[in-house]
Amino acid sequence: MSRPHPAGPKHGDVVATRNPHPRPEHVDDLDASIWSTTTRRGPDGEIRIGGVSVLQLATDFATPLFVIDEDDLRSRAQAYREAFSVRSGVDVDVYYAGKAFLASAIVRIVRDQGLGLDVCSGGELWCALAAGMPPSRILFHGNNKSEDELVAALDARVGRIVVDSVAEIRLLSQLAADRGLVAPVLVRVTVGVEAHTHEFIATAHEDQKFGFSIASGSAMAAVAAVLADPNLELVGVHSHIGSQIFVASGFEVAAHRAVRFLDRIRSEHGVVVTELNLGGGLGIKYTDDDAPPAVAEIAAELLEIVVAECQRYRLPVPRLAFEPGRAIVGPSTTTIYRVGTIKRRTLEGGQQRVYVSVDGGMSDNIRTALYDADYTVALANRGSDARAMLTRIVGKHCESGDIVVRDAWLPDDLAPGDLIAVAATGAYHRSMASNYNLVTRPAVVSVAGGAAQVVLRRESLADLFATDVGLSEADVRTFGS
Ligand code: LLP
Numbered sequence: 292m293s294r295p296h297p298a299g300p301k302h303g304d305v306v307a308t309r310n311p312h313p314r315p316e317h318v319d320d321l322d323a324s325i326w327s328t329t330t331r332r333g334p335d336g337e338i339r340i341g342g343v344s345v346l347q348l349a350t351d352f353a354t355p356l357f358v359i360d361e362d363d364l365r366s367r368a369q370a371y372r373e374a375f376s377v378r379s380g381v382d383v384d385v386y387y388a389g390k391a392f393l394a395s396a397i398v399r400i401v402r403d404q405g406l407g408l409d410v411c412s413g414g415e416l417w418c419a420l421a422a423g424m425p426p427s428r429i430l431f432h433g434n435n436k437s438e439d440e441l442v443a444a445l446d447a448r449v450g451r452i453v454v455d456s457v458a459e460i461r462l463l464s465q466l467a468a469d470r471g472l473v474a475p476v477l478v479r480v481t482v483g484v485e486a487h488t489h490e491f492i493a494t495a496h497e498d499q500k501f502g503f504s505i506a507s508g509s510a511m512a513a514v515a516a517v518l519a520d521p522n523l524e525l526v527g528v529h530s531h532i533g534s535q536i537f538v539a540s541g542f543e544v545a546a547h548r549a550v551r552f553l554d555r556i557r558s559e560h561g562v563v564v565t566e567l568n569l570g571g572g573l574g575i576k577y578t579d580d581d582a583p584p585a586v587a588e589i590a591a592e593l594l595e596i597v598v599a600e601c602q603r604y605r606l607p608v609p610r611l612a613f614e615p616g617r618a619i620v621g622p623s624t625t626t627i628y629r630v631g632t633i634k635r636r637t638l639e640g641g642q643q644r645v646y647v648s649v650d651g652g653m654s655d656n657i658r659t660a661l662y663d664a665d666y667t668v669a670l671a672n673r674g675s676d677a678r679a680m681l682t683r684i685v686g687k688h689c690e691s692g693d694i695v696v697r698d699a700w701l702p703d704d705l706a707p708g709d710l711i712a713v714a715a716t717g718a719y720h721r722s723m724a725s726n727y728n729l730v731t732r733p734a735v736v737s738v739a740g741g742a743a744q745v746v747l748r749r750e751s752l753a754d755l756f757a758t759d760v761g762l763s764e765a766d767v768r769t770f771g772s
Pocket of ligand 1: 388390391409432531533534535570571572573614615616617618658662718719
C-alpha cells in the first residue's frame with residue numbers, strides 16, 4: 292500500500308517496521324535543538340516555557356493546549372528575514388506561509404518582523420487583512436480560488452495573485468477589467484521536482500494538481516496568455532517543490548529549471564521576468580532523526596544557487612521570494628496533554644506495549660495518522676529519575692489509528708493526571724485540527740516573560756452547536772456553555 296505525502300511519495304506500511312529511538316539515558320533531558328528556545332525545567336523539574344510553568348498553564352487554560360513560545364517565534368521570523376537579505380545585490384522577500392498556522396497574533400508578529408504573508412483561502416486572506424497585514428505584502432495562492440476569493444483579493448489590492456489554471460487566468464482578467472484594475476500575477480509552474488527531507492525526485496512527469504507544467508508546454512502557454520492580457524501584469528514565476536526538506540539539492544534542480552524557463556520567456560517573448568518565488572519547504576527537527584541545516588546556511592546556499600543559474604543564462608538576478616511556514620512557526624509551539632488511562636498490553640512474542648491515553652488526539656494532531664509523523668515527548672509537570680519506558684501515546688477518539696506519538700520514551704513512574712509535552716507542534720497542527728467526535732478544538736496561548744496570553748480561546752460546545760440548526764438557542768445555552 293502506498294499513500295502520497297504532499298511533499299513526496301511515502302509508503303503507508305512503514306508504520307509497523309520503524310524502530311523506536313534508542314532508550315535515552317536521562318528521560319528528563321530536553322534537547323535544545325528540538326524544544327522551543329525558552330523551554331526548560333525549573334528547580335522542581337517541572338517544564339516552564341517563556342517563564343510560565345506548564346502546571347499553571349494547564350490550570351488556567353485546560354488541556355490539550357498549544358503553547359507558543361513567543362520569543363522563539365519572533366526570533367525565528369527575524370532570522371529567516373535576515374538570512375535571506377545578506378547577499379548584496381539580491382532582493383529577497385520572505386512570506387510566512389499562513390497555512391502552517393494563522394491567527395491575528397501571528398499575522399502581527401510576522402508583519403512586525405518585516406515578513407509578507409502567503410494566504411491560500413478567503414479565510415486566511417480575511418485574517419491577514421483584519422489583523423493589519425499591508426495588502427501589498429500579501430500573496431494569494433490556491434489551485435481553485437473561487438470568484439468571491441479573487442474579488443476579495445482584487446478589492447483589497449493584494450500584492451500578488453499566483454495563477455494556477457487557464458480558467459483562473461480568464462476569470463481574473465475579467466474581474467480585473469470590471470474594476471478597472473491590472474492584476475499583479477505570478478504564474479505557478481511545476482518544474483518536475485518532488486522533494487522530501489533528504490531525498491528528491493526529478494522527473495518530467497508531474498502527477499499532481501498544482502500549477503502549469505514546464506515540461507508539457509502549458510507553463511509557457513500560461514505566460515503567453517498573461518503577457519497578452521492588458522488586465523494582467525506578469526510579475527513573476529512561482530515554484531514550490533515540497534515540504535520538510537533538509538537538502539538544497541532539490542531546490543538546486545528546481546532553480547535550474549525555473550531559471551532556464553525565465554531564459555526561454557526572454558527568448559520567446561522578449562520579456563525579462565523580474566521575480567522568482569521558490570516557495571516554502573524548509574524542514575525542522577522533530578526528533579533526533581532530523582538534521583535540518585541552519586537557516587543562514589540553507590539561505591546562503593539557495594541564494595548562491597539562483598545567482599549561479601542566472602549567471603549561466605546571463606540573466607539579471609530577479610527579485611527572489613521564499614515562503615517558509617513550518618520552519619518559522621513549527622518549533623515555537625509545544626502541545627500539553629493530560630494523561631488519562633495507562634494500559635499495558637502483551638503483544639505476540641511477549642513484547643509489552645504501554646498505551647498512554649491523553650485528552651486530545653487526532654483532532655489536534657492529524658499528522659501522525661496522515662504522514663506517519665514522529666515527535667519528541669517529555670513528562671512536563673514534574674521531573675523524574677525513573678527508568679525510561681517505551682510508550683505509545685494515543686488520543687481519545689474512536690479509532691485505533693488515533694496515535695499521537697508511536698514510540699515515546701517516558702519515565703516508568705508516569706501516572707494518570709501527569710502532564711506530557713509534545714515538541715514542535717506549531718505548524719499544521721492547530722491549523723489542521725478538527726471537531727472529530729464533536730470535541731472542541733484546543734486553545735492556543737502565547738507565553739513570554741513569565742506571562743501567558745490567549746491567541747485562540749478554547750472552542751466551547753456552544754461554538755460547536757452554533758451551526759446545528761436542529762438545536763435551539765436555549766439548547767445551546769443549556770448544554771453548550
Ligand atoms: N508555499 C506553498 C505554495 C505551499 O504549498 C506550502 C505548503 C508552503 C509554501 C509552506 O511550506 P512549509 O515551509 O511549511 O513546508 N500538512 C503537511 C504540509 C503541507 C504543506 C503544504 N504546502 C504537513 O503537516 O507536513
